[in-house]
Amino acid sequence: MSLLEVRELTVAYPVAVGLSAFFSRRYLVAVDHVSFSLPEGGTLALVGESGCGKSSTGLAVLGLLEHVEGEVLFRGRDVLRMREKERREFRRHAQIVFQDPYESLNPKMRVRTIVGEPLAIHRRRGETGRLKEALELAGLSPPEYFLDKYPHELSGGERQRVAIAAAVVLQPKLLILDEPVSNLDVSIKAGIMNLFRDLQDQLGLSYLFITHDLADAFFLADEVAVMYLGVAVEKGETDEVLSHPLHPYTEALLSVAPGSGREKLILAGDVPDPLHPPPGCRFHPRCPRARGRCSEEVPPEVEAAPGHRVRCFYVSRGERDPHLEEPKPIH
Numbered sequence: 331m332s333l334l335e336v337r338e339l340t341v342a343y344p345v346a347v348g349l350s351a352f353f354s355r356r357y358l359v360a361v362d363h364v365s366f367s368l369p370e371g372g373t374l375a376l377v378g379e380s381g382c383g384k385s386s387t388g389l390a391v392l393g394l395l396e397h398v399e400g401e402v403l404f405r406g407r408d409v410l411r412m413r414e415k416e417r418r419e420f421r422r423h424a425q426i427v428f429q430d431p432y433e434s435l436n437p438k439m440r441v442r443t444i445v446g447e448p449l450a451i452h453r454r455r456g457e458t459g460r461l462k463e464a465l466e467l468a469g470l471s472p473p474e475y476f477l478d479k480y481p482h483e484l485s486g487g488e489r490q491r492v493a494i495a496a497a498v499v500l501q502p503k504l505l506i507l508d509e510p511v512s513n514l515d516v517s518i519k520a521g522i523m524n525l526f527r528d529l530q531d532q533l534g535l536s537y538l539f540i541t542h543d544l545a546d547a548f549f550l551a552d553e554v555a556v557m558y559l560g561v562a563v564e565k566g567e568t569d570e571v572l573s574h575p576l577h578p579y580t581e582a583l584l585s586v587a588p589g590s591g592r593e594k595l596i597l598a599g600d601v602p603d604p605l606h607p608p609p610g611c612r613f614h615p616r617c618p619r620a621r622g623r624c625s626e627e628v629p630p631e632v633e634a635a636p637g638h639r640v641r642c643f644y645v646s647r648g649e650r651d652p653h654l655e656e657p658k659p660i661h
């Protein structure tokens with residue numbers, strides 16, 4: 331059974347628009363009917379450019395946002411509909427690691443307090459053994475050396491390891507990794523990525539791995555979901571999706587990834603304003619393959635190959651439509 335099953339997740343933010351005298355509220359839909367599942371011990375990467383709704387998805391999965399619809403089933407129980415006590419128990423099993431260890435760690439707290447905080451919240455105080463174990467798991471050894479340090483006394487990589495120690499100290503099942511290596515130097519990044527792999531092997535953790543970097547997704551994830559403007563446009567096994575991308579957006583992302591060896595597909599225009607998403611397929615204004623229908627109808631999700639799902643009119647079973655014209659640059 332899946333550890334996590336997300337069904338038709340939709341996240342909106344109320345935003346104020348217009349002059350204050352004519353103040354009105356609108357809703358920005360950051361995540362639009364996104365579905366995926368994450369098996370025990372597996373990793374799913376949410377991939378896409380900044381602003382496509384990855385962090386909102388992660389926060390909604392943890393039950394931290396308002397204006398959320400759909401279902402987030404953790405071991406079959408809906409996080410969005412849990413009562414307080416059950417939600418607290420869920421939060422013991424589901425932790426998050428953020429991008430920026432400089433911001434996410436309280437500069438006034440010593441490592442022992444930072445890593446001990448989750449234990450205190452869940453009334454498991456005074457377990458120095460657990461603290462040391464967590465530091466050791468995160469590769470901070472010997473733990474005694476780190477316990478009384480403040481974040482500013484540590485390197486960037488060590489700080490992220492402290493954040494990881496705090497995330498695993500309660501022996502969770504699920505970690506949401508929200509761009510956990512995006513702020514780190516390349517040399518440090520590799521060590522942290524390997525740590526995630528090791529921790530998964532040792533602890534049987536499941537990861538929802540949020541990244542804008544396809545190479546990182548390829549390294550860590552069994553499956554990927556590619557997001558564009560709040561919509562999961564392509565999903566499937568990482569190898570399959572990255573070697574046979576079917577959605578034009580995935581193709582474009584891959585083509586600009588360093589070392590892809592593909593011809594670069596530079597997308598026209600910018601990501602549209604999410605408050606005014608384009609009608610039809612949200613990608614159509616930038617899509618080199620767009621046709622009339624794409625601006626009018628929302629493409630349904632089709633299973634192009636077993637487990638490989640795509641939202642594009644011009645992908646049918648197995649392959650892209652062979653009668654399709656080759657992409658034309660749009661001006």
Ligand SMILES: Nc1ncnc2c1ncn2[C@@H]1O[C@H](COP(=O)(O)OP(=O)(O)O)[C@@H](O)[C@H]1O
Nearest residue numbers: 343358360379380381382383384385386387604
């Ligand atoms: N607290 C918020 N209030 C209003 N809009 C928000 C808020 N957080 C995120 N957004 C908007 O939601 C969209 C998705 O954001 P986010 O989930 O942070 O994307 P990503 O993590 O992929 O960069 C963006 O358009 C962003 O501006």
Ligand SMILES: [Mg+2]
Nearest residue numbers: 381384385386
């Ligand atoms: Mg984000």
